Amino acid sequence: MAQHYLPLPSPAVLEGPVIAQLIDELPVLSVLGTQVQGGLLIRNAAELRVKESDRIATTVANLRAMGAEVEEFSDGLQVHGPVQLHGIGLEAHGDHRIAMAFSIAGLIADGETEIVGAECAAVSFPEFFEILAAVRVD
Numbered sequence: 001m002a003q004h005y006l007p008l009p010s011p012a013v014l015e016g017p018v019i020a021q022l023i024d025e026l027p028v029l030s031v032l033g034t035q036v037q038g039g040l041l042i043r044n045a046a047e048l049r050v051k052e053s054d055r056i057a058t059t060v061a062n063l064r065a066m067g068a069e070v071e072e073f074s075d076g077l078q079v080h081g082p083v084q085l086h087g088i089g090l091e092a093h094g095d096h097r098i099a100m101a102f103s104i105a106g107l108i109a110d111g112e113t114e115i116v117g118a119e120c121a122a123v124s125f126p127e128f129f130e131i132l133a134a135v136r137v138d
Contacts, residue, residue, distance in 0.1 A: 011078060012036060015043040023047055027059045027101035033079035034068045035108065042076040049074075052120075053093035062090050062102055066109060087111030096123040103132060
């Protein structure tokens with residue numbers, strides 16, 4: 001009897017002109033990609049390498065530390081999903097977008113997540129942690 005396998009889902013893809021419109025959201029979209037069947041592929045985003053931190057390298061390192069399978073490219077990354085993230089201590093690297101993205105990751109992670117330097121989120125969104133606490137469901 002022949003065995004039949006379901007094809008693995010393809011990742012959602014963000015590339016091309018839309019990247020410029022989403023450049024600041026790509027770290028949090030990468031976090032969300034860990035929860036999507038098939039994951040997320042981001043290309044044409046080399047600009048992330050020259051932000052407050054190297055957001056590609058930092059996002060990849062932090063996601064891997066939380067248990068995600070992630071591939072890094074010179075101009076992006078691929079996150080495989082879905083996966084259960086695990087809480088861990090992380091570094092914001094002085095980057096407000098990384099601090100906010102991994103605060104969201106901490107909400108969906110199993111266990112506690114601590115982000116050293118998370119106060120840098122105030123650079124672009126001073127009320128971020130107050131709003132996050134207000135909408136959080138325990």
